[in-house]
Amino acid sequence: MIKWTACLGLGALVALTPLAASADEGAERLAGMLEPLKTYSAEFDQKILDSGGQRLQEASGQMWLARPGRFRWEVDAPYQQIVVSDGAEVTLYDPDLKQATVQALDERVTHTPALLLSGSADELTESYDVTRSQQGTAETFTLTPKNPDTLFESLKMTFYSETLGRLQMTDSTGQRTAIEFDNTEQNAEIADSRFSLELPEGTDVIRQGS
Secondary structure: OOOOOOOOOHHHHHHOOOEEEOHHHHHHHHHHHHOOOOEEEEEEEEEEEOOOOOEEEEEEEEEEEEOOOEEEEEEEEOOOEEEEEEOOEEEEEEOOOOEEEEEEOOOOHHHOHHHHOOOOHHHHHHHEEEEEEEEOOEEEEEEEEOOOOOOOOEEEEEEEOOEEEEEEEEOOOOOEEEEEEEEEEEOOOOOHHHHOOOOOOOOEEEEEOO
16 A cells, blocks of 8 residues: 655645545546556555445455556456456456456446556546545545446546555445555556467457457
């Protein structure tokens, strides 16, 4: 988890008071922060909570993205799973089941929290209503989909000193997925091979229509 400390005295009082911004300001600020982001990599811890806050599932691993459209998400524990986008297709590979699901990178797929980060900043702010609040060095953007055909009802993106550190997604049942990023790198070189996936011989490949 990224750690940050509020200043003492008057600074602490300011840090404890979230500063809200209008939707237009929020969208402009978010686009301005995402547009220069060409690559991003990090370790992550993910928790899924029910509507009452009870922990349902935990996972950890690493992720890499290169905009536009390329992404790799590797879950290491408690089970291994790999999701890779090469910009045209998304492949979900489960080594334990020796099974891979391949799907076109269409609009609905990009509405998942992981893959929407690799898209265009302008498209992101066109597809979602964006509000912004600030608490010290933490800026939180709340995205509400304009199209109801999405996998979540709201998505919160929190940046610490302008570095993405947290995502929180809430679906229609009130279930929350919270992802904390650590050891982040922005705009470092990432090899093209990171966004391709060689499936072992004998893998059961399922292709889904777009």
